[in-house]
Amino acid sequence: MGNGPAVRRRKLGMELRNLRCRAGLTSNQAAQLVGWHQSKISRIETGRSGVKTADVTLLLDAYGVRDPQQRALFTALSGAGDDGGAHWxxxxxxxxxxxxxxxxxxxxxxxxxxxxxxxxxxxxxxxxxxxxxxxxxxxxxxxxxxxxxxxxxxxxxxxxxxxxxxxxxxxxxxxxxxxxxxxxxxxxxxxxxxxxxxxxxxxxxxxxxxxxxxxxxxxxxxxxxxxxxxxxxxxxxxxxxxxxxxxxxxxxxxxxxxxxxxxxxxxxxxxxxxxxxxxxxxxxx
CATH class of the missing domain: 3.30.870 (Endonuclease; Chain A)
Structure with missing residues (x-):
């Protein structure tokens, strides 16, 4: 149990990790693809830090996620973060x-x-x-x-x-x-x-x-x-x-x-x- 943002961070991070694994990538390989340090991938996947919508989009591209509904869900669930100004x-x-x-x-x-x-x-x-x-x-x-x-x-x-x-x-x-x-x-x-x-x-x-x-x-x-x-x-x-x-x-x-x-x-x-x-x-x- 927890508060809303913490719940969402953990769940979103877990699902992003699942997507990475299904793409056959290590966290180091994923970090190299998007130009980050591996520790940032780790913090996102464990829910220790929030993730911006733009960063989620980068990860989805790197993991080959093309389904529009799935992409919309992942980006929206990151949307209460710092950069989610598009939401009413x-x-x-x-x-x-x-x-x-x-x-x-x-x-x-x-x-x-x-x-x-x-x-x-x-x-x-x-x-x-x-x-x-x-x-x-x-x-x-x-x-x-x-x-x-x-x-x-x-x-x-x-x-x-x-x-x-x-x-x-x-x-x-x-x-x-x-x-x-x-x-x-x-x-x-x-x-x-x-x-x-x-x-x-x-x-x-x-x-x-x-x-x-x-x-x-x-x-x-x-x-x-x-x-x-x-x-x-x-x-x-x-x-x-x-x-x-x-x-x-x-x-x-x-x-x-x-x-x-x-x-x-x-x-x-x-x-x-x-x-x-x-x-x-x-x-x-």
């Missing part, structure tokens, strides 16, 4: 903590996201007013312009659901979330309508855990599982806390949380029944 969230670097930037980077390149939410609507499914109310309640000391900027970030993140190759989102929401009038009745009514609208997207699977099931695995610990195309070893579980996020990368953790999510999905209402329940709650707001 870097315009907010003065506001966003490094862990949040890293989370957005992972989210933007993941193939699938599976999330359990027990206290709020998932960020990718929030309306602007709901996001503003949640942000204001969580960060009461922030000035209004900072709150507005964080809401902009939340809304910009949602584009991953509408790009050419969108993120496939499976979300399970505790029914209690739907009854909590975040931002007031009007805001909550709009949020519930937005949930039913967004759930029509083919890449979104939304389910509700009815309160009648009682206690369930995960009820005290919301989480999200990111999975990536082509490189399963980059998959990661993210646990959100009040002041930080915890990233779990061990195979045992991934298997345990994946099994828990399957159990939760089986307990939840099917998607259409979930939408019917959301619509019914919305009618009463």
């Amino acid at each position: 969230w870097h315009a907010y670097r003065g506001l966003l903590p490094p862990q949040y930037q890293d989370f957005i980077s992972l989210e933007s390149q993941a193939r699938t996201a599976k999330t359990l939410e027990t206290s709020a609507v998932p960020g990718l499914l929030q309306t602007p007013d709901y996001a503003r109310a949640v942000t204001r309640a969580s960060l009461a000391e922030l000035p209004q312009d900072a709150v507005d900027s964080l809401v902009e970030v939340r809304l910009a993140r949602q584009e991953v659901l509408r790009v050419e190759y969108p993120l496939e989102l499976s979300a399970v929401i505790d029914e209690a979330v739907l009854h909590r009038p975040v931002g007031g009745r009007r805001v909550m009514a709009d949020q519930l309508r937005h949930l039913t609208d967004t759930a029509q997207l083919p890449q979104v699977r939304l389910q509700v855990l009815p309160v009648g099931i009682g206690a369930y695995i995960g009820m005290t610990c919301p989480f999200i599982i990111f999975s990536f195309p082509n490189i399963a070893d980059l998959d990661v579980v993210v646990l959100d806390h009040l002041t930080s996020s915890l990233y779990l990368e061990r195979k045992e953790d991934l298997e345990a949380y994946s099994a828990a999510f399957r159990t939760i999905q089986a307990l939840a209402l099917p998607p259409q029944h979930s939408l019917d329940l959301i619509a019914g709650i919305g009618d009463g707001v």
Whole structure:
């Protein structure tokens, strides 16, 4: 376990080492090809130092990696480093903590996201007013312009659901979330309508855990599982806390949380029944 940047460095370094070995190169030979000292290759592969996007591109060229999707994933996962200015969230670097930037980077390149939410609507499914109310309640000391900027970030993140190759989102929401009038009745009514609208997207699977099931695995610990195309070893579980996020990368953790999510999905209402329940709650707001 660790923080986001450290997890990504280790995983990225491990995969770059695998690519080098598959290319039949020693670390010395790889260093000579790209004009570096061997120690730089070693630091990158062990995750002891970050790697710039331009350096990843050099290594991919040297290792003969031509697949566009694989190249895009590797370069994007290095993109929260010093030179990743091309990504939209870097315009907010003065506001966003490094862990949040890293989370957005992972989210933007993941193939699938599976999330359990027990206290709020998932960020990718929030309306602007709901996001503003949640942000204001969580960060009461922030000035209004900072709150507005964080809401902009939340809304910009949602584009991953509408790009050419969108993120496939499976979300399970505790029914209690739907009854909590975040931002007031009007805001909550709009949020519930937005949930039913967004759930029509083919890449979104939304389910509700009815309160009648009682206690369930995960009820005290919301989480999200990111999975990536082509490189399963980059998959990661993210646990959100009040002041930080915890990233779990061990195979045992991934298997345990994946099994828990399957159990939760089986307990939840099917998607259409979930939408019917959301619509019914919305009618009463």
